[in-house]
Structure formats: C-alpha cells, structure tokens
Amino acid sequence: MPNPLAGQAASMRFLQSYWQRSPAVIRGTDITADPALAAALAPDALLRLAAREDVESRLVVRRGGRYRLEHGPLAAGTIPGPRARQWTVLVQGVDLHVDAAAALRARFRFVVDVRLDDVMVSLAADGGGVGPHVDAYDVFLVQISGRRRWRLAPPGPVTLEPDQPLRLLENFEPTVECELGPGDMLYLPPDWAHDGVGVGQCVTASVGFRAPSTRELRMSWLQDQVDGLMDAQEAGEPDEPFRDALSVKEFTHWRDHPGSLSPGLLDQMIETLERWRPSRVEMADFVGRMLTDPKPGTPFEPPSRRTLDRARQDWVTAGLRLDRRTRMAHHGSTLFINGDSFDADGDALALLARLADERTLSPAHTRKLLEDPDVEAILLDWAAQGWLCACAGL
Numbered sequence: 530m531p532n533p534l535a536g537q538a539a540s541m542r543f544l545q546s547y548w549q550r551s552p553a554v555i556r557g558t559d560i561t562a563d564p565a566l567a568a569a570l571a572p573d574a575l576l577r578l579a580a581r582e583d584v585e586s587r588l589v590v591r592r593g594g595r596y597r598l599e600h601g602p603l604a605a606g607t608i609p610g611p612r613a614r615q616w617t618v619l620v621q622g623v624d625l626h627v628d629a630a631a632a633l634r635a636r637f638r639f640v641v642d643v644r645l646d647d648v649m650v651s652l653a654a655d656g657g658g659v660g661p662h663v664d665a666y667d668v669f670l671v672q673i674s675g676r677r678r679w680r681l682a683p684p685g686p687v688t689l690e691p692d693q694p695l696r697l698l699e700n701f702e703p704t705v706e707c708e709l710g711p712g713d714m715l716y717l718p719p720d721w722a723h724d725g726v727g728v729g730q731c732v733t734a735s736v737g738f739r740a741p742s743t744r745e746l747r748m749s750w751l752q753d754q755v756d757g758l759m760d761a762q763e764a765g766e767p768d769e770p771f772r773d774a775l776s777v778k779e780f781t782h783w784r785d786h787p788g789s790l791s792p793g794l795l796d797q798m799i800e801t802l803e804r805w806r807p808s809r810v811e812m813a814d815f816v817g818r819m820l821t822d823p824k825p826g827t828p829f830e831p832p833s834r835r836t837l838d839r840a841r842q843d844w845v846t847a848g849l850r851l852d853r854r855t856r857m858a859h860h861g862s863t864l865f866i867n868g869d870s871f872d873a874d875g876d877a878l879a880l881l882a883r884l885a886d887e888r889t890l891s892p893a894h895t896r897k898l899l900e901d902p903d904v905e906a907i908l909l910d911w912a913a914q915g916w917l918c919a920c921a922g923l
C-alpha cells in the first residue's frame with residue numbers, strides 16, 4: 530500500500546490506484562512523530578478548543594441505540610467524565626485555529642488546495658463514535674492517539690434512521706473491518722459508509738476534501754448570476770424591456786388567441802436566453818471564486834493598526850506568507866483569493882502564482898512584487914483583512 534505522505538512517487542502511485550476509487554488503509558505514517566501536533570491534538574487541548582466561542586464543536590453521546598447531539602461551545606461541565614463510555618467530542622476546522630493542524634493539512638498538498646476542505650478532530654471515549662454514516666467527501670482518517678475500529682460498506686442506496694439527531698444509516702451492512710493505531714490512516718472515497726468506534730480513548734483527525742457535485746455547481750453558478758444581476762440593478766445599470774413585434778401577423782394572432790403565449794414575445798425571450806452564453810473566461814472566473822470561497826464564518830483575524838503600519842517594512846525584510854485560513858489559487862492570468870478574483874500580468878502574475886503554489890514568498894521576491902504600486906495596494910488590502918502576513922513569527 531503506497532503511503533501518499535512518503536514522497537512524490539508514492540503519492541502519485543496512491544492517486545493513480547486509490548484516489549476516488551477505493552478505500553485504503555495506510556499503516557505506520559510518521560504523522561504522530563510531530564511533537565507540536567501531538568501537543569495540539571492532546572485530549573485536554575481539544576477540549577479547550579471545544580469550549581471556545583469561535584470554534585465549531587459538537588458532543589455526541591450514545592445510550593443504547595439512541596444518540597444525543599449537543600452543539601458547542603462545550604463548557605467543561607457538559608463533557609462526560611473520564612470513566613464514562615460512548616461519547617465523542619468533534620472539533621471542526623482545527624486547521625483554521627492551530628498552526629500544527631494547518632501543517633498536517635499541508636502534508637496532503639499532493640492534492641490541489643482547492644479540493645482541501647478542513648481538518649476535523651474527534652476525541653472519543655471507549656465505544657464512542659458518531660454512528661454509521663456516509664460523507665459526500667474524500668477523507669483521510671488519521672489516527673493520532675489510541676485505537677479506533679472502523680467498519681466500512683461500499684456505496685449503495687441510503688436509508689436513514691428516523692428520529693435521530695444525526696444522519697445515521699438504517700441499512701449499514703459492513704463488508705470490511707480494520708483497527709487503526711497511532712500513525713495509521715484510512716482513506717475513504719465519497720459515499721463509502723463507515724462507522725468508527727473508539728477502542729479505549731482515542732483521537733482521530735479527518736483531513737476532508739471538497740467533492741462538489743454537478744447539482745451543487747449549477748446551483749452556485751445560478752446564484753452567482755443572480756447576485757451579479759442584483760448588483761447591476763442596485764448600481765442603476767440600464768435594463769431592456771421586451772418590445773412586441775409590431776406586425777399584422779402578431780396582432781392577428783393576439784386577436785384570434787388572446788389566451789396564447791404571444792409568439793413574438795416567446796421568440797424574443799428564447800433568443801435572449803440562448804444568447805446568454807457566458808464565455809469560458811467568465812466560467813473559469815466563477816469556478817475559481819467558488820473553489821477558493823472560505824466556509825461561512827471562517828475566523829480571519831485582522832491585524833492591529835500597528836502591525837499594519839509596519840507591514841510593508843516587515844514583508845521586505847522577512848518575506849510574505851498566506852494566513853493558514855486563506856484559500857488561494859491561480860489560473861492563466863487570474864488570481865483567486867478567498868472568493869475574490871483579479872487579473873495580473875508580467876512579474877506580478879508570476880510571483881503571485883508562486884505565492885499561491887508555495888504559500889510563502891522570499892524577501893527578494895516580495896521586494897520585486899512591491900515595485901508595482903497597484904499590487905502593493907492589493908497586498909495591503911489582503912493584510913488588513915488578515916489574509917496574509919510577514920513570515921516573521923512563523
């Protein structure tokens with residue numbers, strides 16, 4: 530089994546054989562060798578995160594076949610004691626809050642950033658889990674500490690248990706079982722049913738990937754079109770009413786069939802809709818903005834006035850780095866960042882594309898980039914929103 534974290538050749542073999550095709554158990558990765566990650570994802574550190582207002586968390590407790598779900602913030606008193614069984618706390622978007630989790634996410638950059646979603650981390654007591662379910666996501670379930678038993682079933686028709694606070698499968702018939710220990714990980718393509726249960730207390734990190742569907746794409750595209758039309762309306766841009774075809778043939782049709790769709794009006798409306806063909810450039814712009822859109826409520830932290838005032842100086846001496854929450858991508862001459870897009874050319878384009886690929890820029894490259902006053906203004910705007918900062922203090 531190729532370990533996709535063990536270099537370019539291995540990740541290529543993994544992608545070719547398993548990605549979006551088949552589950553895979555990868556044993557003995559070096560993920561747990563990172564002491565910063567082990568400390569950041571220790572049970573007490575996770576419970577501190579789950580207690581925070583700005584962190585999304587859930588508590589799931591099972592009693593017999595019934596589940597209870599509580600949304601965070603989870604005060605210490607709401608978590609069952611250390612000897613209680615069958616509970617789990619799930620913390621969403623840990624990579625948005627914790628550098629070591631963002632570094633874990635970065636190890637999966639053999640897949641493009643726009644597919645990456647977030648790192649969710651769960652702490653489970655013995656027998657704890659969220660029950661059998663399916664996700665519309667690719668996911669690597671990385672065992673950070675303790676042991677967890679997984680049961681899996683291939684994609685198939687889904688029926689859900691009635692009256693449960695979670696989407697639980699009623700018809701779960703596992704065909705594969707495995708137990709993971711620290712450093713092991715399980716890869717699951719979308720729609721594979723799975724149920725993971727703590728064997729004693731354990732911590733599992735889920736590195737999840739966005740798998741947008743055709744329907745989702747079309748719905749977001751139409752919503753984007755509606756937003757654009759509303760903006761144009763608000764900006765007072767002129768609109769064109771349909772005018773009737775002024776012909777005797779049309780007027781005769783009206784007189785004889787006042788209950789019909791007016792043929793002239795119908796033709797004009799169909800032609801207008803047929804002409805409404807966005808170009809590939811417009812569609813690529815939409816796709817880039819959609820794929821780099823952060824999740825609603827992503828907690829960006831705008832810097833202090835003082836940090837912003839000396840930002841330019843800090844950048845030229847230390848270089849630039851994208852904030853761990855920033856989603857950035859490039860395509861042709863367009864750059865996308867956190868749901869926005871803009872065009873660039875020449876050195877600025879090459880350097881900003883490099884920033885998207887490497888997520889940092891050296892001081893020399895940063896100085897070159899800042900030679901263009903328009904780009905400087907854009908970078909300062911990003912900095913003011915907390916999207917990028919100086920490399921110092923990494």
Ligand code: SIN
Nearest residue numbers: 651658659725733735
């Ligand atoms: C968990 O960590 O308990 C749930 C992860 C998953 O099944 O997606």
Ligand code: CO
Nearest residue numbers: 662663664723
């Ligand atoms: Co799942």
